[in-house]
Amino acid sequence: MEMAFVVPVIAMASAALIWAIGKRFPRRGAEIGVGAMVAVLLGSLLVFFDTIRHIGADPDFHGFERAVTWMNFGPDSTLELGFHVDGLTAVLMVVVGFVALMVHLYAASYMKGDVRVTHFFATLSLFTASMLNLVLANNMLQMLLGWEGMGICSYLLIGHWWEKHENSSAAIKAFLTTRVGDVGFMFGIFVLFWAARSFNVAQINEMAAAGDIARGTLTVAAVLLFCGAIGKSAQFPLHTWLPDAMAGPTPVSALIHAATMVVAGVYLVARMFPVFDNASDIALDEVAIIGSITMVIAALLALVQQDLKRVLAYSTISQLAYMIGGLGVGAYTASVFHIWTHAWFKALLFLGAGSVIHAVHSNNMTDMGGLFKKMPITSITFIIGGLALAAFPPFAGFWSKDELVTGAYEAATHGSTAGMITFIAMMLTAFLTACYVARMLALTFFGAPKYDEKHVHPHESPRLMTYPLIALAVLAVAGGWVGIPGDLNQFGTWVHYGEEHAAFNPMIAIASTGLALAGFAVGWAIFRLGRVKVDLQRTALAPFYRLLLNKYYLDEIYFRGIVRPVRDGLSRAAYWVNQHVLDGVVNAAGIVAVKSGTFAYRDVDQGLIDGLVNNLARFAGLAGDKLKFWQTGNMQRYAAAMFLGVATLVGAFAFFRF
Amino acid sequence: MPLNWILVLTTFLFCVGVYGVLARRNAVIVLMSVELMLNAVNLNFIAFNGVVGDDRLIGQVFALFVIAIAAAELGVGLAIVLLIYRNSFTVSLDEVNLLKW
Numbered sequence: 224m225e226m227a228f229v230v231p232v233i234a235m236a237s238a239a240l241i242w243a244i245g246k247r248f249p250r251r252g253a254e255i256g257v258g259a260m261v262a263v264l265l266g267s268l269l270v271f272f273d274t275i276r277h278i279g280a281d282p283d284f285h286g287f288e289r290a291v292t293w294m295n296f297g298p299d300s301t302l303e304l305g306f307h308v309d310g311l312t313a314v315l316m317v318v319v320g321f322v323a324l325m326v327h328l329y330a331a332s333y334m335k336g337d338v339r340v341t342h343f344f345a346t347l348s349l350f351t352a353s354m355l356n357l358v359l360a361n362n363m364l365q366m367l368l369g370w371e372g373m374g375i376c377s378y379l380l381i382g383h384w385w386e387k388h389e390n391s392s393a394a395i396k397a398f399l400t401t402r403v404g405d406v407g408f409m410f411g412i413f414v415l416f417w418a419a420r421s422f423n424v425a426q427i428n429e430m431a432a433a434g435d436i437a438r439g440t441l442t443v444a445a446v447l448l449f450c451g452a453i454g455k456s457a458q459f460p461l462h463t464w465l466p467d468a469m470a471g472p473t474p475v476s477a478l479i480h481a482a483t484m485v486v487a488g489v490y491l492v493a494r495m496f497p498v499f500d501n502a503s504d505i506a507l508d509e510v511a512i513i514g515s516i517t518m519v520i521a522a523l524l525a526l527v528q529q530d531l532k533r534v535l536a537y538s539t540i541s542q543l544a545y546m547i548g549g550l551g552v553g554a555y556t557a558s559v560f561h562i563w564t565h566a567w568f569k570a571l572l573f574l575g576a577g578s579v580i581h582a583v584h585s586n587n588m589t590d591m592g593g594l595f596k597k598m599p600i601t602s603i604t605f606i607i608g609g610l611a612l613a614a615f616p617p618f619a620g621f622w623s624k625d626e627l628v629t630g631a632y633e634a635a636t637h638g639s640t641a642g643m644i645t646f647i648a649m650m651l652t653a654f655l656t657a658c659y660v661a662r663m664l665a666l667t668f669f670g671a672p673k674y675d676e677k678h679v680h681p682h683e684s685p686r687l688m689t690y691p692l693i694a695l696a697v698l699a700v701a702g703g704w705v706g707i708p709g710d711l712n713q714f715g716t717w718v719h720y721g722e723e724h725a726a727f728n729p730m731i732a733i734a735s736t737g738l739a740l741a742g743f744a745v746g747w748a749i750f751r752l753g754r755v756k757v758d759l760q761r762t763a764l765a766p767f768y769r770l771l772l773n774k775y776y777l778d779e780i781y782f783r784g785i786v787r788p789v790r791d792g793l794s795r796a797a798y799w800v801n802q803h804v805l806d807g808v809v810n811a812a813g814i815v816a817v818k819s820g821t822f823a824y825r826d827v828d829q830g831l832i833d834g835l836v837n838n839l840a841r842f843a844g845l846a847g848d849k850l851k852f853w854q855t856g857n858m859q860r861y862a863a864a865m866f867l868g869v870a871t872l873v874g875a876f877a878f879f880r881f
Numbered sequence: 882m883p884l885n886w887i888l889v890l891t892t893f894l895f896c897v898g899v900y901g902v903l904a905r906r907n908a909v910i911v912l913m914s915v916e917l918m919l920n921a922v923n924l925n926f927i928a929f930n931g932v933v934g935d936d937r938l939i940g941q942v943f944a945l946f947v948i949a950i951a952a953a954e955l956g957v958g959l960a961i962v963l964l965i966y967r968n969s970f971t972v973s974l975d976e977v978n979l980l981k982w
Contacts, residue, residue, distance in 0.1 A: 856978025859911075863903050 225289065228306045230266040230316065231359060233259050234323075234352035241345040253331040256344040260324040263351065267313075267320035274313035278716060285309065288361050288425060299420055307361035307425060310717040311493060311559060315358040315486070318566040321698075322482035323351040325691035329574050330474035332687035333581065337472075343383060347478065350376035354483035358490065362422035363412045366491070370408065370455065373484050374401055380479075381471035393470035400464035404454015408491070411447030414440060415498070428497040438503055445499045445506035448491060449513075456488025456543045459517040465540055466524075469532040469586075473577030476532060480539040481570035486562055489546045493559055496550065496720055508641040511551025515641075515648035518544035522655035526662065530586045531576050534663050538612060539569060541652060545627055548645045554630025555720040560706045561627055563714070564619035567702040568611035571695035575605035578688055579667060582681035588663070593672035597681040600689045602668045604696040609664050611699040613657040613739050616732075619703030624653070625732050626706065632731055653735045654742035661746025887928040894921035908962045908972040912955060919951045 237259030245252020277284045290305020327347060334340050353376060357369030375398075382394030412422070418436045419427045430436050452458070457465035465485070469476060479485060492499060492510065499506050518541045525537035542565050549558035578601040583590055595602045611618035614625070628649050634642025683689065706714035894917055901914025923944040930940025966972050 854981060856981030857974070858977070858980060859903055859974055861980070866899060866903065 225287070227266075227270045227287075227308050227312075227316075227359060228289070230263055230270065230320070231352050231355035233262050233266065234348050234355055238345045238349035238352060241341060241348060245341040245345060252341040252344045253327070253334070256327045256348050257324070257331055259348060260320070260327045260351070263355070264317075264320035264324045267316040270308060271313040271317045274308055274310060275717060278310060282716075286312070286425065290361050302364060302422060303362050304365065305361040306359040308359065310719070311490075312358055314559060314563055314714075314718055315490060316355065318486075318563060319351060319354050319358065319482045322478065322566055322570045323347075325570060325574065325695055326474045326478045326482075329477075329577070329688050329691045330472070332685050333474055333577055334472060339383065343380070343472070346376050346379045346383075347475070350380065350478060350483055354487065357487055361424060363415065363424060363427070364422050366424070366494075367409065367412060370451070370487060370491075371405070373455075373487060374398060374405065377401075377468070377471075377475075377479060377484055380475040381468045383472055383475065384470075387470075390470040393464075393467040397464040397468045400461050401454040404451045404461055404488075407447045407450020407454070409451075411444050411451065414444040414447060418444070424494060428495065431497040431501045434501065436501075438501070441498055441502035442506050445495075445502040446509060448495055448498065449506070449510055452488030452492050452547070453513065454488070455491070456485050456547065457540050458488070458513050458544060458547060459520060462517060462521065462540050466528075466533050466536040469530065469536050473532065473573060473580060476536070477570045477573035477577070480536070480573060481566045485539060485543055486566070489543060489550070489558065489562055492547065492550050493555065493562075496555055499550070500553070500720075507551050507553065508639075509551075511548050511641040511645045514544045514546075514548030514551050515645045516544075517541070518548060518652040519648050519655070522652045522659065525659040526655065529589055531579065531588050531591070531663065531667060532573070532586055534588075534659060535569070535572050535576060538572075538656065538659065541656065542569070542612070545624065545649065545652070548649065549627040549630055552631045552634035552639065552642045552645050554627055554634075556715050556718055557623060557626035557630050559718045560703075560714050561623035564611070564623040564699075564703045564706075567619055567695055567698035568608045571604060571608035571692060571699050572612065574688070574692055574695065575601050575608060578684040578692065579605070581684055581688075588666040590673055591667045592670045593668070594681055595668040598683050600683055600692060604689075604692040606664055606668070607696045608699050609660045611703075613660040613743060614653060614735070615657075615739060615743075616736060617700070617703070619699050619701070621736070622703035622706045624649075625735060628653070628735050629728050629731050632728065650735060650738055654738040657739040657742030658746040661743045662750045665747060665750040884928060884932050887924065891921040891924045891928070894918075894924070906973045906975055908965070908974055908977075909959075911974065912958045912962070915958075916951060916955065919947055923947050 237255055240259075241252040241255050245255060248254055274287075277287070286307055286309030288305065288307045290303035293302045293304040295301050327344070330343070330347065334343055337343065350373060353369045353372030355369075356372065357366050360366040360369060378394045378398040381397050382391045385391040385394070415427050415436075416422055418440045419430050421427060427436075431441055454461045468479065471479075499510065521537045521540035521544060525534050525541065528534045528537065542561070546558040546561045546565070549555075549561065578598065579591060579594060580586055582594070582598060582601075585591070607618065611620040614620040616622075628646065631642055631646040631649055635646045636642075898914045898916075898918030898921060901917065902911050905911055905914065926940040926944045926947070928940075930938060933940075962972055965977055969976065971977070
């Protein structure tokens with residue numbers, strides 16, 4: 224555990240190494256990435272088990288911290304470079320390490336023969352390194368470093384195939400949209416630094432918990448930090464970048480959605496939870512409400528998408544909203560537990576989707592269908608992932624989701640309005656989730672083939688792609704068992720925040736599972752069995768359906784309301800200012816510089832200084848020229864001068880009587 | 882013999898020498914005038930030694946040194962005059978201005 228910092232360094236070194244010498248390898252750098260990720264996973268597991276051992280030995284274990292001073296600015300302001308390991312960190316490290324390894328392995332096959340494989344793997348490794356840095360960071364600025372590192376890596380990876388304009392647009396959109404939130408995050412850091420005179424996370428949390436920071440300040444900081452989480456974790460209203468981010472290669476989507484990037488926002492709230500918890504109620508209620516809104520609208524959107532990856536993207540938004548909502552109602556352990564289980568099944572679903580897309584050469588579910596027999600491994604693992612997502616017992620998703628719903632229920636019964644809203648939203652989302660999962664599975668794997676059977680011959684993907692699927696499928700089933708309620712609940716001892724652990728409530732479990740079953744049945748009936756044949760366009764739901772198809776017109780609103788005014792108005796004004804004012808200033812400065820340079824050279828250096836030296840020399844020459852005539856060569860004159868001199872001296876001595 | 886008489890004599894001799902050096906054109910006469918000045922000085926040395934009554938005879942010793950050095954000087958001087966005469970067939974100092982810029 225004392226050497227935990229090695230783990231992100233390995234990933235970082237891997238990125239550097241791939242960039243430097245990756246091209247010379249037969250797989251063009253993929254083997255370095257995979258090798259490094261094996262080391263990262265092993266390191267993460269070592270840290271994880273060591274941490275568990277510490278927690279087992281000492282229930283009050285608050286984490287291990289080690290840091291060196293990075294820079295000093297001012298008497299009481301130090302920026303450190305260090306790491307902090309506790310249960311939350313260790314759990315996240317395992318998630319990142321495992322998913323990153325699976326993604327690297329999978330991508331080694333998936334991206335084979337791509338034009339920029341080397342670049343791809345280097346960026347993938349850097350992405351992992353950034354996330355690990357964020358997770359391990361002991362101070363907020365270092366967190367920001369990892370945070371922005373992921374921002375730039377996601378930009379590079381989403382725009383990996385930048386030859387297509389829409390891909391590079393999606394990359395820019397992802398970057399800029401998350402940047403809106405990042406501003407909030409940065410100001411949150413500033414506020415906390417101003418209040419606590421420290422960037423250190425543990426110290427800030429301690430001060431927040433001890434009440435050393437004013438409640439109002441904490442509230443402001445919490446709201447600002449949550450802005451960052453909204454951007455990074457794609458919550459309403461900044462969720463629009465995530466579906467577009469599907470433009471990137473599928474392994475990237477898996478990495479972004481399961482282990483890194485979007486989880487960072489949830490992690491941030493979890494890491495800074497004492498700040499939220501000790502702020503006024505607005506802070507956590509806001510978190511809960513945003514989560515509730517997002518989980519429902521994203522689940523609804525997932526119902527109408529044709530693109531398989533977009534369905535998964537919206538499901539990610541929805542599931543992240545579950546975690547956010549869970550944090551909002553104080554179900555801390557449950558939320559982190561959901562990060563843990565979600566990572567397994569979401570990575571599995573994305574990699575499975577990649578396998579399907581690889582086979583049929585299309586993202587659209589209208590080009591799939593009937594793949595179950597052609598791709599058995601992909602299909603079975605994908606279905607396991609889907610069932611975990613829909614939260615059926617005993618799959619992983621069930622355990623974490625049940626804890627979350629129970630947490631929200633507890634909050635609601637304690638009279639929290641936000642808790643009530645969250646509880647209702649979660650129940651509704653449970654239904655909707657199962658419904659779109661059923662639709663997705665039915666359209667993709669069952670029914671008659673809808674792809675062009677003459678040209679497309681789907682077949683199972685190579686082993687390098689299916690093995691990660693199997694490994695993840697195992698975890699998608701068993702990964703939740705570490706959190707089975709009761710005495711076996713290990714997860715609650717690993718990660719906890721002093722909150723009352725919500726007891727297992729069979730009624731809630733039955734109700735949510737029942738809703739999920741109902742949703743699945745409805746979805747299956749409509750999309751597989753065709754029992755209900757409705758043309759939504761003709762029913763009373765038509766306007767609603769159109770609203771969903773257009774994603775609530777949010778993209779449109781952002782384009783008309785923000786992008787266009789900025790692009791056509793502000794940008795033009797900025798351009799004018801740039802051309803006329805800034806360039807004028809710069810040009811003026813340049814002209815002044817040239818003028819003063821000329822003056823310094825011609826007048827001062829050449830004229831004054833050189834002139835002085837030259838004139839001195841000229842004077843000496845001139846004087847010599849005139850005075851040389853005194854030297855006539857007549858020896859007797861010299862002698863006369865000498866006698867004169869002697870006579871003068873003698874006269875002087877005699878006169879002054881020396 | 883009173884000291885003053887001697888001093889008057891030596892001053893007269895010295896002045897004759899100075900005049901010879903500054904005014905005469907013939908290089909040989911100039912050299913002879915230098916000799917006059919030196920000998921005036923020698924006389925002074927001896928006279929003052931007598932006045933002071935120094936048993937070690939330092940004045941006389943100095944006079945001997947001056948005579949010896951004057952001989953050497955005269956040798957060099959005459960050699961130069963001889964060479965000048967060989968080159969330019971004159972010993973008139975007006976016409977010899979080699980020590981010029």
